[in-house]
Amino acid sequence: MIDIEKEAARIAERGECAPRLARDPVNLPMIRNWLEAIGDEHPGYTEVAPPAMVQVWTMAGLHGQRTLDDPLGAMMTVLDEAGYTSVVATNSDQTYHRYLEVGEQLSVTTSLEDVTGPKRTGLGEGWFVTTRSTWWVGDEAVAEMRFRVLKFRPAQKLAPEPEVHQAPQAIRPSVNRDTQYFWDGCNQGELRIQRCGGCGLLRHPPGPMCPECGATKPTYLVSEGYGVIYSYVVHHHPQVPGKQTPFVIALVELDEGVRMLGEFDGEPGVGQRVEVVFTKVDDDLTMPSWRPRADR
Amino acid sequence: MNAAIVGIGATDFSKDSGRSELQLAAEAVKAALEDAGLTPSDVDGLVSFTMDTNAEIAVARELGIPELTFFSRVHYGGGAACATVQQAAMAVETGAAKVVVCYRAFNERSGHRFGQVQTAAAANIDNSWSYPVGLGTPAAMVAMFARRYMHEYGATSEDFGRIAVIDRKHAATNPNAWFHNRPITLDDHQASRWIAEPLRLLDCCQESDGGVALVVTTAERARDLPNKPAHVKAATQGSGTDQFTMTSYYRDDLTGLPEMGVVARGLWERSGIGPSDVDVAVLYDHFTPFVLVQLEELGFCGRGEAKDFIRTGALELDGSLPLNPHGGQLGEAYLHGMNGIAEGVRQVRGTAVNQVENVNHVLVTAGTGVPTSGLVLGQG
Secondary structure, three states, X not given: OOOHHHHHHHHHHOOOOOOEEOOOOOOHHHHHHHHHHHOOOOOOOOOEEOHHHHHHHOOOOOOOOOOOOOHHHHHHHHHHHOOOOEEXXXXXXXXXXXXXXXXXXXXXXXXXXXXXXXXXXXXXXXXXXXXXXXXXXXXXXEEEEEEEEEEEOOHHXXXXXXXXXXXXXXXXXXXXXXXHHHHHHHHOOOOEEEEEOOOOOEEOOOOOOOOOOOOOOEEEEEOOOEEEEEEEEEEOOXXXXXXXXXXXXXXXXXXXXXXXXXEEOOOOOOOOEEEEEEEEEEOOEEEEEEEEOOOO | OOEEEEEEEEOOOEOOOOOOHXXXXXXXXXXXXXXXXXXXXXXXXXXXXXXXXXOHHHHHHHHOOOOOOEEEEEOOHHHHHHHHHHHHHHHHHHOOOOEEEEEEEEEOOOOOOOOOOOXXXXXXXXXXXXXXHOOOOHXXXXXXXXXXXXXXXXXXXXXXXXXXXXXXXXXXXXXXXXXXXXXXXXXXXXXXXXXXXXXXXXXXXXXXXXXXXXXXXXXXXXHOOOOOOEEEEEEEEEOOOOOOOOOOOOOOOOOOOHHHHHHHHHHHHHHOOOHHHOOXXXXXXXXXXXXXXXXXXXXXXXXXXXXXXXXXXXXXXXXXXXXXXXXXHHHOOOOOOXXXXXXXXXXXXXXXXXXXXXXXXXXXXXXXXXXXXXXXXXXX
């Protein structure tokens, strides 16, 4: 579970992001476009910009990306990950200290002011995120804005989800004549390692012809199911079908000498002793996975 | 080899091209031919990646290339990049074709994104050992190597981050780079979120839309063309023992890229040069840890020493081994390594935006973690 309030406090603690420069100085062509779009026919905006346009000057453009230290972006990411994937702007309060003159170069800084929730709203359960931005010309603060959005979980998804160990869309292995024995073993609670019927070579992943002796009569032995973590990954992004992030995948070196991948339930470390556990996905598929080896 | 890259072309690099992949391919090939001073009717060979959706015949139709005597595709994702030039060079050397264009074009950000989990890929038997357990993205597959590398050699996330910082620094002064004017610091890298621990967001290359094309012909023909040719001094592919695609986890150790070692041996042997003769290195950088491993496999430093080598400043533009002066795939764009070959050509010509002084030899590598390829480009 993501601790939203803790994440919010962490982002708020960073304070203001680095000043982000406007792409262009305050300019007449953009003022004209904006007046036309808004439908404002006031003739006075030839030397100064309409105050309500302030946010326009520092917009990042059609393909813009948020800067890394942008607190709103960071908070959105946290809420996205917590399942509050939809967004609606709720209110924006702007204060203008003076008119902006054509030719002035603006920059903007933003900090995270407040995150409150979870709140029940007509749209669904969500969090209100408030940021505070200041526009600058040099060292002079020329305008400010308090901006609030609601990040919410769409209402139709509020119904409790069925308790399943892995979601039904989990990725399934493809199985062929060379690998059938392995998956059959998992279904029967056996971790099987291919053993060459000619020279006895143990091999995983398996194949039809022994690279050592050339024999094409593979058999298998049943592993004791113990090994050590050789390497591991903690997967955070993107979402993986059938998994809840973050989760750990460990490459385990079995005591018999071969390596095998599987999900690991626990705090991982290279060299950690593990044992196999079989996780039933459905009637046709059981996956081997790992857990810390119980002391004995 | 008796072959040279005589033309380079590219589309804009974006996140949403707004046009079909075939149009991107056609635009890139057209631009490369114009750069080479050739016309579509001069072309009789086309090479691309098996992953490319643009068939050779479709590209030929769009450009009005009348007849083809050589067409070929190379496997294994980004590992194909330098091998397309090898195919082209072998074709012009043997007379199978006179002028061959290599191309790669995709909407890799706005269309099919490689960074997402490719559920369908589990249909491949090899992938059935990884995808169903949840290991289903390139970042996660590289992260498994990276964790073991850190464990064995004491490398840290910051050591990986230094590669991202260098690439972004170089991209910052390249107007064609997506991250033009957007350098990062090591602190930015360390503050970026986990994607697949130990990889952070800024260890991962971007996803891009775009196309790149390269025109290859014989050294003799190159003499009559307008641009200074980038001669193909050596080109080779490489696959190692017990090779898998992205998941070669079952070898004796996980700290190397033996397939890149195969490429290295081939390049040094065939070009007659060694690591100390390389003036610019364009190393495939989809994920930062494999840049460290490549430095070791290619012989620029010893095993486990890449982290120290990087700290000497060697990879800066004025260092002993300038790395990815265009910004690499972390900084310029992810075009499956083909934009790196174009940068190699510019460095040989002396026309790069971040031009290194007195370039005689450029090393270019292709995709890592997969069967791969490499090139040495140089002056005549």
